[in-house]
Amino acid sequence: MYSPHIRLDAKDVPRRWYNSRKDLPEELPPPRDPEGTDSRIQKIREITPKTLQEQDVMEERWLDIPEEILEKYLVIGRPTPLYRARNLERYLDTPARIYFKREDLLCTGSFKPNTSLAQAYYVKKEGYKGVVTQTGAGQWGTSVALACAQYGLSCTVFMPEVSFNQKPYRRIHSQIFGAEFLPSPSRHTKSGRALLEKMPDHPGSVNSGISDALEFAMENEGICYLNGSNAMHTLLHNTVIGLETEVQLKLAGEKPDVLIACVGGGSNLGGFMMPFLKDRLQNKLRFLAVESTAAPRLTQGTYRYEHGDPGKLTPLNKAYTLGTDFVPPRMHVGGLRQHGGSPLVSLLRHLGYLEAVAYEQSDVFACGRIFTKVEGILPAPETCHAIKGVFHEAYEAKEEGKERVIVACFSGHGFLDLEGYEAVLFGNDQNNQN
Incomplete structure (x- = not known):
């Protein structure tokens, strides 16, 4: 019987973190x-x-x-499965093959x-x-x-x-x-x-x-x-996500065409994508970041030096920013409400190695609802952004009539975000329009 989950054994948990600084352009x-x-x-x-x-x-x-951290990775649920979303493929009527890295299965519900x-x-x-x-x-x-x-x-x-x-x-x-x-x-x-x-x-x-x-x-x-999120060490530790995904795709006999992740500070995106950096630099695949229109730093911000906080206690870091005076609206995608992001993610965006799109809250919650109905898995509002990006890529593959391997980071579950789903999908939420 076919299983949609591509699993690894405990012995396959990565024993080293990958530092992408060495390979940046x-x-x-x-x-x-x-x-x-x-x-x-x-x-x-x-x-x-x-x-x-x-x-x-x-x-x-x-x-x-360190061995002690490896032991705790096993306790919290590493390695996580790579999931083939066949029901979603059928629903979208796409020739694309769609995979999600299930970080929501860790014990706190996120990566x-x-x-x-x-x-x-x-x-x-x-x-x-x-x-x-x-x-x-x-x-x-x-x-x-x-x-x-x-x-x-x-x-x-x-x-x-x-x-x-x-x-x-x-x-x-x-x-x-x-x-x-x-x-x-x-x-x-x-x-x-x-x-x-x-x-x-x-x-x-x-x-x-x-x-x-x-x-x-x-x-x-x-x-x-x-x-x-923004610091290099947070991206370093999260590379276990991409390192596992790399092995799982090989087991599935797949080569990804596009990697997709939501982006706030950049830690799930960086951890997921950086192990594939060499392939991206050789134009063997695409990186796509999906952000909120409520805080569109990568799509509408400027690449410059800026403080990371409105109190200006931090030094200046060079990244895409909307400015320290930017105040995001009261929307339900809390993890993406930042004026600036990771210097590493911003550098890749600035050099053209990272594509970026922004979507509205009502659209991403609607996609999250469809995903839940079709696959039975409830995504966090932040993850819904990545899912919206998957929908777009799958529809493009359908229009082109070409196969496409889409792999996204399922960064967290939405069981503690049900109030947001209710407000946006079923209520008269004034924050519906970002």
Whole structure:
């Protein structure tokens, strides 16, 4: 009997992370301090684990994964299956063959534990007592909460006010692990109060959470700051996604024509696509990033140096940005509500190796509903963007009458996002039009 799942054994979990810096067509632009000093860079270094800083600039192509992290990867559900969506192929009446890498099957429901467990491991080794971070939709926050519980660390998470209210079950899940969630902009920080003075009903964003979290770490001894998406070490740890996918496609006898992922900061996209970088540079396949029209940094932003947070506590990084003053609307795709993204993802976009499209919230939720009805799998709102991209590629293949192998990262499930589905698909949601 045919199984749609292409599975790997426990022994097949990648034992090394892949560092794409070695193979990039150009060097990544280094961070800068706006005042011409290293003051901001130094402040960030003081609250970030040294091992992670070293991984951000490492030159070696491969980094061995510590045995303890490998063991925890097995516990959370690695390796994840590659899924052939045959029902969707029939529904779309396309000659394309469609595959999804099922990161939603990890224990917190998303790909985020790939790096949260690794980061917490290094935090514990370096003697910190706890961590602080920001989260968008809550997937990262929940995964950090899990990792901190595993290593006996305190955990504080700043979450955009709009997501804090829209997604209570992600907060509750994280609180079970022992984490404290706080809405952002926060009245507990100087940067948060400044944003609220300018805009009392500020909805918050991933970037406002960065300001809150950095300030919290700077003012609390023994607490370090963790980054869930933009930093090179987060992409490094997540390359287990693409490394497994590479093996699974070979087992299926397939060569991908296009890889698709939703994009906010860039960690699921980078982890999924970077192991295929050499093929992309040789024009053997395409990379497609799908973002929200509510925060269209890759499609409408500018490629320049900018702060990562509205409080301007971070150094300047070169990436596509909508500017630190950008305030995203109160829509339900919390993980994609950022003014800027990963320098690595932005560089590939700037050089023409990464295509990008933006879709509206109502369209992507509609695609998510179709996918759920056809395949029986409920995607997260962020993942719905990748699915919308798959629909477009499948329809193109149908129009051309040509086969096409489409592979997408199914970054998370939507069981804790049902309120968003209800509001957008069945309610009178004022945030329906991004």
